[in-house]
Amino acid sequence: MAATEGRRTRPGGAVFRSRTRLLSADDVGRALRRMAHEIVERNSGAADVVLVGLQRGGVPFAEALAANLAAIEGTTVPVGALDVAFYRDDVATRPVLPEASSSIPVDLSGRTVVLVDDVLFTGRTIRAALHALSEFGRPGRVQLAVLVDRGHRELPIRPDFVGKNLPTSLDESLLATLDGVELGTMVAT
Amino acid sequence: MSGAADTLLGQDLLSMAQLSKAGVVEVLEVAEAFAEVSRRSVPKVPTLRGRLVTSLFYEESTRTRLSFETAARRLSADVASLAVASSSVKKGESLRDTVETVEALGADVVVVRHQASGAPAQVARWLHHARVVNAGDGWHEHPSQALLDAFSVREAVCAQRGMPSEGSGASVFDGLRVLIVGDVRHSRVARSQVLAYRTLGAHVTLCAPATLLPRDADGWGVDVAPSLDDALGEADVVSLLRLQTERGSVSHVPSPAEYTATHGLTERRAALLKPHALVTHPGPMTRGIEIASSVADAPHALVTRQVANGVVVRMAILFLVLGGEPSLVSVAP
Numbered sequence: 390m391a392a393t394e395g396r397r398t399r400p401g402g403a404v405f406r407s408r409t410r411l412l413s414a415d416d417v418g419r420a421l422r423r424m425a426h427e428i429v430e431r432n433s434g435a436a437d438v439v440l441v442g443l444q445r446g447g448v449p450f451a452e453a454l455a456a457n458l459a460a461i462e463g464t465t466v467p468v469g470a471l472d473v474a475f476y477r478d479d480v481a482t483r484p485v486l487p488e489a490s491s492s493i494p495v496d497l498s499g500r501t502v503v504l505v506d507d508v509l510f511t512g513r514t515i516r517a518a519l520h521a522l523s524e525f526g527r528p529g530r531v532q533l534a535v536l537v538d539r540g541h542r543e544l545p546i547r548p549d550f551v552g553k554n555l556p557t558s559l560d561e562s563l564l565a566t567l568d569g570v571e572l573g574t575m576v577a578t
Numbered sequence: 579m580s581g582a583a584d585t586l587l588g589q590d591l592l593s594m595a596q597l598s599k600a601g602v603v604e605v606l607e608v609a610e611a612f613a614e615v616s617r618r619s620v621p622k623v624p625t626l627r628g629r630l631v632t633s634l635f636y637e638e639s640t641r642t643r644l645s646f647e648t649a650a651r652r653l654s655a656d657v658a659s660l661a662v663a664s665s666s667v668k669k670g671e672s673l674r675d676t677v678e679t680v681e682a683l684g685a686d687v688v689v690v691r692h693q694a695s696g697a698p699a700q701v702a703r704w705l706h707h708a709r710v711v712n713a714g715d716g717w718h719e720h721p722s723q724a725l726l727d728a729f730s731v732r733e734a735v736c737a738q739r740g741m742p743s744e745g746s747g748a749s750v751f752d753g754l755r756v757l758i759v760g761d762v763r764h765s766r767v768a769r770s771q772v773l774a775y776r777t778l779g780a781h782v783t784l785c786a787p788a789t790l791l792p793r794d795a796d797g798w799g800v801d802v803a804p805s806l807d808d809a810l811g812e813a814d815v816v817s818l819l820r821l822q823t824e825r826g827s828v829s830h831v832p833s834p835a836e837y838t839a840t841h842g843l844t845e846r847r848a849a850l851l852k853p854h855a856l857v858t859h860p861g862p863m864t865r866g867i868e869i870a871s872s873v874a875d876a877p878h879a880l881v882t883r884q885v886a887n888g889v890v891v892r893m894a895i896l897f898l899v900l901g902g903e904p905s906l907v908s909v910a911p
Contacts, residue, residue, distance in 0.1 A: 472611060475623035475653075475897075483902040484587045486604070487611035490744055524618060 403575040405564045412570035420552035425457030435462045437501045444472040444488035446507035469493040473517035497526035507565040509535040512546035536565045588903030590702045590710040594721045594773035608894040610744040626655035632685040633659045636692045646689045649892035689713045709899040724770035726891040730880045751778035760819030761790045761827045767860045789830035810850040818859045848873045
């Protein structure tokens with residue numbers, strides 16, 4: 390099921406086959422600019438903010454948000470990358486592999502951590518991410534930014550900043566990158 | 579086991595022959611993620627909470643057993659360790675009964691070291707649920723050692739070239755020349771190394787006294803170097819093996835001193851190495867026999883990095899063998 394997230398699945402298991410393009414690169418750029426403004430508004434600036442992208446799909450969006458925050462506020466916000474594989478609750482039932490190492494450049498204690506991911510689906514990745522974050526300090530608050538919320542939550546998790554709400558059916562799959570958002574399906578290789 | 583697999587997920591680890599190049603690279607890349615964990619102030623993750631890792635060592639070992647058990651604890655697994663010397667094995671319990679007892683106690687992984695080649699494969703046939711990891715069987719194989727050697731070599735070569743090792747795949751092994759020196763005949767480490775390095779794309783040469791070369795070396799896809807002095811100048815990696823006195827190595831050479839004279843990595847020979855050449859040793863080292871003490875402590879010797887990397891590579895092995903099998907998962911939705 391989580392294979393529909395398009396990544397965090399082992400190579401060779403399945404590939405994404407696109408059917409329709411839902412957002413263009415420009416649409417994604419505009420959504421990220423708005424989200425950056427919302428982050429600044431919510432936190433009265435960006436002084437305490439640390440952006441943490443989830444490996445790998447969330448990392449480019451975290452970097453893009455940081456660039457937008459720099460343009461808006463003129464401050465450089467630290468950007469980290471977090472891999473949640475070792476914190477997932479389904480490692481025994483599904484092929485789970487780490488995407489890449491975690492890399493958190495600052496102690497998160499007291500900071501406002503904005504978790505950034507490409508697609509929010511069941512919420513289980515975010516649950517794992519909240520657990521993983523605690524290894525790097527005790528954040529003052531944690532917020533969640535996602536480019537796409539596709540629904541089908543299995544846990545009480547809701548995003549603070551959303552690029553686009555895209556209701557999907559369970560047999561569909563989304564691929565969200567800086568180049569755009571596509572709807573399709575995962576097919577066996 | 580037919581053909582080499584691209585993943586270790588949900589499998590036993592019995593031999594390096596079971597993994598393809600992609601399968602070996604997967605272990606190295608997962609180990610990189612655990613290397614990051616091991617650099618944290620609390621080097622521990624909850625991944626295998628509630629799983630039971632049992633070590634069943636019929637031969638003495640310090641580093642391999644300690645390394646596997648440390649790896650299991652850093653994954654939050656429970657560890658049960660059967661000290662064969664003080665167990666019912668001494669009362670005559672068979673391997674099969676011991677193994678079935680261990681599984682009945684709830685083991686999810688059994689890490690086996692045994693003096694008989696093939697014992698871990700036999701254990702795997704007896705078990706119903708638990709995965710088996712071969713921690714060294716007779717003269718046969720020692721896969722986790724070969725994997726940590728490959729990980730250490732990749733790390734060191736990438737550092738020399740100023741590139742990150744994570745994500746580098748098998749690129750540094752392409753054309754790399756590995757020279758394995760010593761008692762190849764009695765060495766399970768050598769058998770696993772040859773398979774691992776060749777799978778990764780390296781060129782392997784063996785150098786040993788004729789009495790310590792395996793009789794079937796022709797079928798290994800390796801070269802055999804008659805003279806260590808000549809071979810050293812070609813090598814990018816020199817893997818030294820111990821003279822295995824407990825397996826009768828010494829009766830195959832006139833004397834340990836004679837072995838040192840012909841095949842020891844002495845200070846004089848170390849000077850023949852290329853400037854960037856790396857030296858590995860699986861330990862325990864017998865300083866002054868196969869390696870001069872000053873050579874063992876020189877910067878190009880990876881010995882202590884190998885021990886540190888042993889834990890992260892074994893974390894990767896335990897994580898993968900306990901992982902969900904890809905074949906059990908349907909792709910859709």
